[in-house]
Amino acid sequence: MTTEEKITQLLLAARDELARERDEEGLRLATQAQQLAQAHPQLSDLLRFQVLLIFGEAALAIGDIDTAEKSLTQAHWNALKTQGTVGADHRAQLHRSLAAVYLARGLTAEALTHMAEDIYHASLASGNDSIAVALAYFPMASLFIDRLQDYSRGLTYARQSVAVWFAHLQSHFEPEKVAWQDLEPYERTAGRRILFQLRQMLSDGEAPEYDITFAVAADLCQAALALQFNDLGLAQEHLKLAEVQLASAHAASPLDLPVSQLQEMRDLLAGIIQTQQA
Secondary structure (H helix, E strand, O other): OOHHHHHHHHHHHHHHHHHOOOHHHHHHHHHHHHHHHHOOOOOOHHHHHHHHHHHHHHHHHOOOHHHHHHHHHHHHHHHHHOOOOOOHHHHHHHHHHHHHHHHHOOOHHHHHHHHHHHHHHHHHHHOOOOHHHHHHHHHHHHHHHHHOOOHHHHHHHHHHHHHHHHHHHHHOEEOOOOEEOOOOHHHHHHHHHHHHHHHHHHHOOOOOHHHHHHHHHHHHHHHHHHHHOOOHHHHHHHHHHHHHHHOOOOOOOOOOOOHHHHHHHHHHHHHHHHHHHO
């Protein structure tokens, strides 16, 4: 196995550990990759960028902001120097992590700049209705609501994120198997965390009345993700919460998320749960 192959293997393992929220192990693997990279200066520009990115993400995950900022800033400089080497998907990840660093430092303007870059590059990489874009919308929603007290703009981003998650989970349903296709580990882990917080935003007293529709969608998404983790009890809990609110939801809602689609998703989830209980 070549040095580049060893480093690539370590980075893949580190990303997997971070996606599963095993941050210390992710940092250990990323550190090994970084040490190998430092000992081999002839590595490709892309691989060197990935080492800096993932090591920075691992440091950020354990709360080491100084180390994270240093590594991610170096990754950003490498990306700027090698315009054609680093793809839009990696650039989106980089800007998302840099936004988190600047948020931790209380630098709102800088964080907003990187959040906007995250959304832009995520859209370029995988389309406007991808999970990458849904993940990028969430910190923007959180920033506008929690820090800037701009509920109107914050809730717009929150609705967009939920709408994308809902469409994504719908597209992953396989009727012939009565199940959802397995999602990527980072999608499942991030989805559970983010959708919980999105639902809180959309159920808040400051939220407009029609946001109940998106709160229902968030509950249904959480139920679907709970099934991905084989947590039947949690899936039932979120399904019941959705059913209670669905009874008072409007016949139509913004962002092309009609109640009929919510009812269809509810019926699909109920069928899967019933099958698994049998």
